[in-house]
Amino acid sequence: MVNFREYKIGARFFGLALGGSMTITLFMPSFDLRNVNATEVALDKQLWAGHESGFSLADPFLTGEHRPVRVTLKTDPKTGQPMASTVAYVYPAGTPLPNGVDHPDNLGNIVEQLSRDKGRIGEANKSQGAVFLLSSEPQGDGSKQFYIENASATKGWNPEEVMKAAGDENTYHASYGKSIFVREGCWWCHTLLPEETQDWQVFGAPPMLGDFNGESPTAFGSDRKAPDILHVGSRNSSREWMMLHFFNPRLVQPHSIMPRFDYLWGPVDDKGQKIDFDKWRAEYNEYVDGKRVTPPEVPMYASNSDARALIDFVLSLK
Amino acid sequence: MFKYLFARSEDIPEGSAAVYFGFSAITWFVIGTGLGAFNASKLAFPDFVTGLEFVSFGHMRQVHVHAVIFGWISMAFAMAMMYVTPALGNTKLWSEKLGIWNAFLWNVGLSLGLTLLWSGMTSGREYSDFPWFIDLYIATFMTIPLGINVWMTVIHRKTQGIYTTNWFFASAVFMVSIVFIVGNLPEWFHLTGLTEAYLTWWFAHNVLGLWITPVAAAIAYYTIPKVTGNPLYSHRIGHLHFWSVVVFYSTPAAHHLMSAPLPEWLKSFASVEGVLILVPAVAFVSNILLTMQGKWNMFVENLEIRFTVTGCLMAIPLNMQGGFQQTRAINWYIHGTGWIVAHAHLALLGFSTFLEAAAVYLGLQTLMKRKLYSLTLGNLHFWFLLIGFTTYWVSMTIAGLIQGAGKIYEVPYIDVVMAEHPYMIARWIGGSLVFTGNCFWLYNMWMTARAGTVIPEGRMAHELAYER
Numbered sequence: 001m002v003n004f005r006e007y008k009i010g011a012r013f014f015g016l017a018l019g020g021s022m023t024i025t026l027f028m029p030s031f032d033l034r035n036v037n038a039t040e041v042a043l044d045k046q047l048w049a050g051h052e053s054g055f056s057l058a059d060p061f062l063t064g065e066h067r068p069v070r071v072t073l074k075t076d077p078k079t080g081q082p083m084a085s086t087v088a089y090v091y092p093a094g095t096p097l098p099n100g101v102d103h104p105d106n107l108g109n110i111v112e113q114l115s116r117d118k119g120r121i122g123e124a125n126k127s128q129g130a131v132f133l134l135s136s137e138p139q140g141d142g143s144k145q146f147y148i149e150n151a152s153a154t155k156g157w158n159p160e161e162v163m164k165a166a167g168d169e170n171t172y173h174a175s176y177g178k179s180i181f182v183r184e185g186c187w188w189c190h191t192l193l194p195e196e197t198q199d200w201q202v203f204g205a206p207p208m209l210g211d212f213n214g215e216s217p218t219a220f221g222s223d224r225k226a227p228d229i230l231h232v233g234s235r236n237s238s239r240e241w242m243m244l245h246f247f248n249p250r251l252v253q254p255h256s257i258m259p260r261f262d263y264l265w266g267p268v269d270d271k272g273q274k275i276d277f278d279k280w281r282a283e284y285n286e287y288v289d290g291k292r293v294t295p296p297e298v299p300m301y302a303s304n305s306d307a308r309a310l311i312d313f314v315l316s317l318k
Numbered sequence: 319m320f321k322y323l324f325a326r327s328e329d330i331p332e333g334s335a336a337v338y339f340g341f342s343a344i345t346w347f348v349i350g351t352g353l354g355a356f357n358a359s360k361l362a363f364p365d366f367v368t369g370l371e372f373v374s375f376g377h378m379r380q381v382h383v384h385a386v387i388f389g390w391i392s393m394a395f396a397m398a399m400m401y402v403t404p405a406l407g408n409t410k411l412w413s414e415k416l417g418i419w420n421a422f423l424w425n426v427g428l429s430l431g432l433t434l435l436w437s438g439m440t441s442g443r444e445y446s447d448f449p450w451f452i453d454l455y456i457a458t459f460m461t462i463p464l465g466i467n468v469w470m471t472v473i474h475r476k477t478q479g480i481y482t483t484n485w486f487f488a489s490a491v492f493m494v495s496i497v498f499i500v501g502n503l504p505e506w507f508h509l510t511g512l513t514e515a516y517l518t519w520w521f522a523h524n525v526l527g528l529w530i531t532p533v534a535a536a537i538a539y540y541t542i543p544k545v546t547g548n549p550l551y552s553h554r555i556g557h558l559h560f561w562s563v564v565v566f567y568s569t570p571a572a573h574h575l576m577s578a579p580l581p582e583w584l585k586s587f588a589s590v591e592g593v594l595i596l597v598p599a600v601a602f603v604s605n606i607l608l609t610m611q612g613k614w615n616m617f618v619e620n621l622e623i624r625f626t627v628t629g630c631l632m633a634i635p636l637n638m639q640g641g642f643q644q645t646r647a648i649n650w651y652i653h654g655t656g657w658i659v660a661h662a663h664l665a666l667l668g669f670s671t672f673l674e675a676a677a678v679y680l681g682l683q684t685l686m687k688r689k690l691y692s693l694t695l696g697n698l699h700f701w702f703l704l705i706g707f708t709t710y711w712v713s714m715t716i717a718g719l720i721q722g723a724g725k726i727y728e729v730p731y732i733d734v735v736m737a738e739h740p741y742m743i744a745r746w747i748g749g750s751l752v753f754t755g756n757c758f759w760l761y762n763m764w765m766t767a768r769a770g771t772v773i774p775e776g777r778m779a780h781e782l783a784y785e786r
Binding site for chain 1: 362364365374376379438510516580736
């Protein structure tokens with residue numbers, strides 16, 4: 001009964017149909033996607049975001065272990081001499097390397113070639129850590145071709161020296177911030193994809209083909225219940241506004257439906273004082289009820305708090 | 319049920335696995351819709367429960383989605399497969415013990431996965447949010463064992479042909495396993511960028527198109543002829559349905575990313591294929607409604623038929639939306655708005671849930687040989703579900719149109735949020751009605767098992783009168 005002839009034919013056609021559909025929807029697009037060269041946006045993003053922002057074995061609970069940081073240098077980390085403001089991406093020892101360094105073929109042919117030959121990314125080493133720069137080479141037509149430079153190889157910079165030269169105020173924990181964005185489900189409402197329609201007039205330019213190489217997860221979001229924030233750092237770069245807005249969005253936007261993220265402050269403020277959340281909420285309720293003229297003061301977040309990393313991330317979205 | 323895990327296969331009563339799956343499904347439905355209603359309350363009243371990481375919206379939204387997809391819908395499917403596949407093959411389930419273990423490991427894996435998601439451990443990929451080891455668990459201990467049981471039962475059937483329902487069951491369990499393994503390639507091999515984004519939606523599209531839609535339809539192909547006594551209107555149309563699902567529904571994944579910078583040919587291709595989804599849809603709906611000829615009184619009188627036909631009727635707006643909202647002409651307006659959320663609930667809470675609920679009602683009564691405890695509670699369940707869902711769908715569709723207009727006319731976003739607020743409250747009320755209805759259902763089914771009238775040998779549940 002099993003060898004009913006119709007079922008043999010049917011099973012073969014089924015394989016053909018499903019295989020054909022997978023050929024068209026998976027195999028054929030892979031040719032297009034493989035040939036995409038990473039843009040400046042993609043290189044910058046994969047360098048500050050690091051290897052993975054969602055679940056990974058290096059940081060299973062998304063608590064910010066083994067994360068790169070982005071720093072702005074004003075002095076040369078080797079000589080201590082002043083220099084033109086330079087952005088560097090610091091991967092301390094043990095941090096998984098960015099995807100373009102791990103798998104340079106993800107960068108596209110042109111970028112891969114430059115990053116290997118001029119950027120010497122092949123010499124980067126996870127166990128020793130590395131410092132990367134986003135460098136460019138002028139092209140014949142006047143444009144610039146961006147590539148990844150391994151400054152540990154080309155300039156001899158090591159992660160500790162660079163972090164020390166930059167100082168905490170010029171350090172951005174945007175990589176961990178993106179993991180908080182994923183962990184806290186910010187992307188269920190705030191999309192990262194201005195659409196290819198009139199959308200860009202409010203939320204900025206829609207991304208281009210090569211703007212995502214090496215990013216994981218892309219976390220576009222699909223269910224927009226709040227403004228798109230792919231370019232939010234260009235619209236609003238106020239750290240103080242972000243701080244108030246995360247602590248209680250209704251302090252700065254009375255009609256917001258965003259949840260409060262006061263728990264990202266952790267137990268203590270920047271001076272190590274315990275934050276009394278119950279008192280704050282009680283006073284805020286009095287303010288809402290009209291019993292207070294001003295809302296209670298929002299505590300300043302500690303420099304190693306989740307709130308700081310998340311704000312660093314949001315301000316990196318230019 | 320736990321005592322059967324280590325019992326000898328021949329000592330396990332027939333249908334135990336299906337009953338286990340059935341009650342698990344209803345329980346997950348209560349949990350999943352409860353979470354959904356709670357999430358909705360937070361969108362309507364953002365300060366309702368606040369300041370706690372573990373009850374924040376962003377931690378719970380994906381738990382709701384996965385509890386209903388992998389708990390309610392998929393376990394109800396497994397339940398239907400465990401009792402319909404052998405019934406149509408005039409045989410027993412290939413391995414009752416495998417079925418019991420399957421249901422047990424399904425509950426264990428899902429509880430673990432949802433706990434991790436809730437804690438924030440996520441891949442950050444919509445619909446494939448589980449970290450990769452949970453995906454591996456799902457394929458290994460949930461979908462593939464289910465497939466083995468279904469395939470072996472079909473192979474050991476005592477009938478010559480294979481009925482429509484069983485083609486769908488046997489192929490869907492195969493396809494969902496493939497979709498799980500291929501759709502999670504970004505996590506197995508750490509694929510990044512647009513490849514990751516595209517595969518995320520390839521998975522999301524196909525888990526709906528090659529698992530939820532065909533299995534739900536297959537259930538209706540069984541329920542309607544079985545309860546009405548009418549033969550299926552046309553097996554030819556059934557063929558058309560089956561082959562057009564495989565060919566057309568497996569290809570439009572890119573239409574979920576119409577506004578992302580994917581290759582244009584891929585988006586156009588997906589969009590055309592997306593309209594062709596109307597082929598299986600029209601085939602299915604017409605086949606089921608024509609099978610009802612001469613028995614339309616049962617639409618009013620019989621609970622299972624009422625659920626099934628309501629689900630089929632909801633497939634009409636569902637597929638009209640699905641076919642056309644993904645074309646460029648319409649997608650630019652409603653992409654990423656509440657319209658899509660309404661559409662997703664029309665597919666899962668409208669169309670598919672109503673078909674599965676009928677199968678679970680019918681299956682549990684048949685297997686436990688107990689008449690449904692209370693018709694009143696059954697009716698309440700139906701109306702709470704239908705009114706709750708309709709409230710939800712209408713309010714979210716309106717909210718989506720407001721969002722779309724706000725997007726096109728460059729309205730400051732906060733004005734959109736304010737305009738949507740009444741519909742967010744309506745959404746919460748709708749969701750709460752669905753949750754309440756499901757609580758009635760769980761109680762009703764529990765009481766059916768304990769105190770339902772015994773159905774005599776050789777009779778069907780709907781031939782007996784209700785007592786309450």
